[in-house]
Amino acid sequence: MQIDEQLVEQIVRIVSEQLKENAGKNIEERKADTSNLNHPLAAKGTNPKEVVIGVGPAFQTEIKSTINGLDLDEVIKTIKAGIEEEGMVPRVVKVLKTSDVGFMGLEAAKLSGSGIGIGLQSKGTAVIHQKDLYPLSNLELFPQAPLMTLEKYRAIGKNAAKYVKGEKVSPIEGENDPMVRAKYQVKAALMHIKETELVDPSRPMIEWTEVQ
Amino acid sequence: MKLIAGVDIGNSTTEVCISQIDSEGKMRFLSSSSRATTGTKGTVANTAGIIDALGNAMEKIKKPVNELSLIRINEAAPVIGDTAMETITETIITESSMIGHNPSTPAGAGQAAGMTIYLEHLSEGREETPYIVVAGSGTSYDEIAKTINQHAKRLFIVGLILQADEGVLVENRLDRKLPIVDEVKRIHDIPEWKEAAIEVALAGQTIRMLSNPYGIATLLKLNAEETRAVTPIAKSLIGKRSAVVIKTPHGNVKENILPAGEIRIHAKEDCIVSIDAGADKIMEVLAGAGEVQDISGQKNTNIGNMLEKIRSGMGELTKEQAGEIKITDILAVDTLAPVMIAGSLAGETCMEKAVGVAAMVKTKQLPMEKIAEELKKQLHIYVKVAGVEAVMAALGALTTPGTKLPLAILDLGGGSTDAAIIHEDGNVAITHKAGAGELVSMLIQTELGLSSRYIAEEIKKYPLAKIESLYHMRLESGAIHFFDEPVEPKYFGNVVLLKPDDMIILEDDIPMEKIVFVRKEAKKKVFVKNAIRALTEVAPEHNLRRIDHVVLVGGSAEDFEVPEMLMEEFANYKIVCGRGNIRASEGPRNAVATGLVLSYIGAGNDHK
Numbered sequence: 001m002q003i004d005e006q007l008v009e010q011i012v013r014i015v016s017e018q019l020k021e022n023a024g025k026n027i028e029e030r031k032a033d034t035s036n037l038n039h040p041l042a043a044k045g046t047n048p049k050e051v052v053i054g055v056g057p058a059f060q061t062e063i064k065s066t067i068n069g070l071d072l073d074e075v076i077k078t079i080k081a082g083i084e085e086e087g088m089v090p091r092v093v094k095v096l097k098t099s100d101v102g103f104m105g106l107e108a109a110k111l112s113g114s115g116i117g118i119g120l121q122s123k124g125t126a127v128i129h130q131k132d133l134y135p136l137s138n139l140e141l142f143p144q145a146p147l148m149t150l151e152k153y154r155a156i157g158k159n160a161a162k163y164v165k166g167e168k169v170s171p172i173e174g175e176n177d178p179m180v181r182a183k184y185q186v187k188a189a190l191m192h193i194k195e196t197e198l199v200d201p202s203r204p205m206i207e208w209t210e211v212q
Numbered sequence: 213m214k215l216i217a218g219v220d221i222g223n224s225t226t227e228v229c230i231s232q233i234d235s236e237g238k239m240r241f242l243s244s245s246s247r248a249t250t251g252t253k254g255t256v257a258n259t260a261g262i263i264d265a266l267g268n269a270m271e272k273i274k275k276p277v278n279e280l281s282l283i284r285i286n287e288a289a290p291v292i293g294d295t296a297m298e299t300i301t302e303t304i305i306t307e308s309s310m311i312g313h314n315p316s317t318p319a320g321a322g323q324a325a326g327m328t329i330y331l332e333h334l335s336e337g338r339e340e341t342p343y344i345v346v347a348g349s350g351t352s353y354d355e356i357a358k359t360i361n362q363h364a365k366r367l368f369i370v371g372l373i374l375q376a377d378e379g380v381l382v383e384n385r386l387d388r389k390l391p392i393v394d395e396v397k398r399i400h401d402i403p404e405w406k407e408a409a410i411e412v413a414l415a416g417q418t419i420r421m422l423s424n425p426y427g428i429a430t431l432l433k434l435n436a437e438e439t440r441a442v443t444p445i446a447k448s449l450i451g452k453r454s455a456v457v458i459k460t461p462h463g464n465v466k467e468n469i470l471p472a473g474e475i476r477i478h479a480k481e482d483c484i485v486s487i488d489a490g491a492d493k494i495m496e497v498l499a500g501a502g503e504v505q506d507i508s509g510q511k512n513t514n515i516g517n518m519l520e521k522i523r524s525g526m527g528e529l530t531k532e533q534a535g536e537i538k539i540t541d542i543l544a545v546d547t548l549a550p551v552m553i554a555g556s557l558a559g560e561t562c563m564e565k566a567v568g569v570a571a572m573v574k575t576k577q578l579p580m581e582k583i584a585e586e587l588k589k590q591l592h593i594y595v596k597v598a599g600v601e602a603v604m605a606a607l608g609a610l611t612t613p614g615t616k617l618p619l620a621i622l623d624l625g626g627g628s629t630d631a632a633i634i635h636e637d638g639n640v641a642i643t644h645k646a647g648a649g650e651l652v653s654m655l656i657q658t659e660l661g662l663s664s665r666y667i668a669e670e671i672k673k674y675p676l677a678k679i680e681s682l683y684h685m686r687l688e689s690g691a692i693h694f695f696d697e698p699v700e701p702k703y704f705g706n707v708v709l710l711k712p713d714d715m716i717i718l719e720d721d722i723p724m725e726k727i728v729f730v731r732k733e734a735k736k737k738v739f740v741k742n743a744i745r746a747l748t749e750v751a752p753e754h755n756l757r758r759i760d761h762v763v764l765v766g767g768s769a770e771d772f773e774v775p776e777m778l779m780e781e782f783a784n785y786k787i788v789c790g791r792g793n794i795r796a797s798e799g800p801r802n803a804v805a806t807g808l809v810l811s812y813i814g815a816g817n818d819h820k
Contacts, residue, residue, distance in 0.1 A: 030310055081353065081378075081381055084380060084381055084384060085377060085378060085379070085380045085381050086317055086380070087317060087380055088317075130682065130701065130704070132682055132683075132698070133701060134684070136755060137701060138701060139701045139704060162705065163704060166680055166681075166705050167705055168705055168706055168707065168721045169704075169705050169706075172722065
């Protein structure tokens with residue numbers, strides 16, 4: 001696809017100016033936020049009904065909503081509801097060792113009592129993973145975060161629970177918009193950079209009992 | 213020494229057998245080959261496939277095709293089969309009087325009776341009445357739970373009906389557990405302020421109160437007259453995991469019998485039989501009718517239209533007037549088709565009675581002579597149309613080790629089931645019966661409610677397995693099989709068809725056990741029934757016990773379970789039955805081609 005380089009440059013300039021304006025405020029917020037440190041390291045689950053959702057380092061702290069404006073509190077609540085309705089048990093951990101969605105999903109799956117986990121970046125990209133798979137392989141991947149809706153997050157939770165039960169899973173209808181890349185590339189890059197800055201290998205994964 | 217070739221043009225494959233005859237007249241088989249038939253069987257378009265197959269076979273013995281001195285092709289049986297299906301019952305729910313379905317995740321358990329009330333109207337409820345609350349998907353699960361918990365202090369709430377798939381979510385948030393029926397799509401059609409009964413079965417069980425007329429009578433306090441009236445509702449709820457029955461003045465479940473019509477069999481004496489009588493009765497009348505000239509259906513009825521459809525379809529294929537096409541045999545099979553119930557609230561389906569019919573049409577002789585001429589022109593080799601297909605198949609089948617005369621063969625094809633028997637004196641009797649592989653596919657498709665015939669065909673051909681993890685699968689026999697390499701994640705949790713070098717995921721969500729059951733039943737209904745019908749006709753004095761050996765040939769003989777089914781059935785008649793092994797090397801294939809070559813010796817040197 002052809003992207004107008006000038007246009008991209010222009011957008012980057014505007015966005016970074018915006019960021020500079022807000023810079024002072026941001027640092028203040030981050031200083032105030034020590035919540036990642038207040039949580040215990042995540043333990044391996046033993047409940048065979050458990051589905052672990054591994055969220056990104058900036059989830060609900062530095063980033064409050066997904067790339068297309070869905071409130072992260074709502075997103076996590078919806079995924080948990082999807083898992084609960086199928087009779088399985090959700091648990092949320094925050095992955096600090098990486099910000100790559102594939103690895104986040106795999107790490108969550110390895111902690112999960114059932115071996116099924118969900119990786120969820122703060123910008124909204126999600127993956128359903130299984131502990132025995134290669135990081136870049138997965139059960140289901142939802143790569144286009146800007147096209148996600150709460151219904152889809154609900155279905156992700158439901159499908160993950162169905163994988164635990166060994167039931168037949170109907171694939172979630174995917175949408176594809178070739179313009180998404182052009183429209184959201186800069187925002188996606190900035191959100192991902194923000195998340196990656198918070199990676200802390202010394203505390204690989206922490207229990208994440210919802211930040212309200 | 214000369215080389216002769218036998219060529220069998222089948223509906224799907226063209227098969228060739230090459231043999232050498234020395235100066236003393238002794239025969240030795242040299243090679244054989246098989247490839248897909250080009251064009252419709254019996255048309256000149258077949259020639260290309262024949263030449264290619266001959267080339268392949270000759271290449272195996274490293275000789276050019278023009279060294280052949282004779283090609284013998286079969287005289288194809290002029291029968292073509294087709295299938296049709298109609299439902300003959302229809303279920304209707306009136307006045308939205310019941311819900312009975314199997315939501316994937318029901319919640320709570322138990323039964324109760326109360327008055328229906330919408331969630332928004334709970335504040336209007338009176339203290340002394342028990343209520344069943346109805347909530348649409350506009351309200352979220354936590355709000356529903358909160359509202360009910362609030363009102364439960366004042367009101368007596370006994371059950372809950374939800375539109376969304378949120379039964380478990382609401383239940384987990386309730387102070388007191390209730391039976392909850394969820395996934396009711398047309399929730400706003402539920403009448404408010406009516407007496408209703410609700411029941412959710414315990415895990416692994418089905419409902420017990422509402423599927424019993426006296427159970428409904430107990431919960432809704434019905435008198436004897438009313439109890440008689442609700443019997444159809446109770447019957448339609450058998451086997452469900454959750455249900456609601458609402459007391460409305462004229463609410464009920466009705467099963468209408470559609471006017472399915474009559475079949476008229478034109479034989480020595482015309483016989484008439486109604487479709488409603490069921491497949492067994494139809495087949496009985498047909499068997500008693502003797503030699504059949506034509507079969508027709510009552511005009512403007514389901515069966516009339518079905519047979520007309522078959523007749524006109526066949527007319528198009530053979531380019532004959534529909535009026536000239538004579539249906540000479542049918543096979544009727546009772547079946548069930550899942551149909552959406554009219555007036556249902558939760559999208560319930562009901563297994564309606566249906567009749568599947570395979571019909572066989574005799575056409576004029578297929579123009580095999582034309583194919584022979586065309587071959588002659590292209591290859592400059594003498595080509596002879598030699599012998600009827602079924603007879604040749606019987607001759608070929610005789611090369612199976614362990615057989616002896618009298619020998620019967622069963623050719624299980626796509627459109628028809630053919631039988632032939634060779635007696636010690638060389639007499640041959642043959643018959644063609646309607647109904648074979650295609651009817652089986654149609655039955656599988658209807659009973660499982662599959663969207664495509666292709667998947668039904670695949671289900672017919674291959675065994676099933678469920679991929680339980682990335683490392684192992686459970687075969688339909690119950691055995692566990694571990695993979696050498698982990699499978700791709702897309703297979704996880706799916707029911708698959710085990711093709712020799714591939715696994716096909718079945719998209720329809722149907723339990724493996726059910727598919728296996730339907731597949732086996734369909735094969736029994738068609739193949740076993742037809743095998744007996746066809747063999748009885750050719751057997752001496754129509755007595756099956758006078759047959760000793762039955763060799764199965766043709767495509768369906770390669771099926772992974774049909775030969776075993778037939779073997780079991782024929783063991784009752786002390787008949788040796790099994791898959792053919794032509795020339796001890798070819799399996800059930802190549803019988804006709806081999807027979808064509810063999811018949812050359814018997815026929816003498818009929819060419820110069």
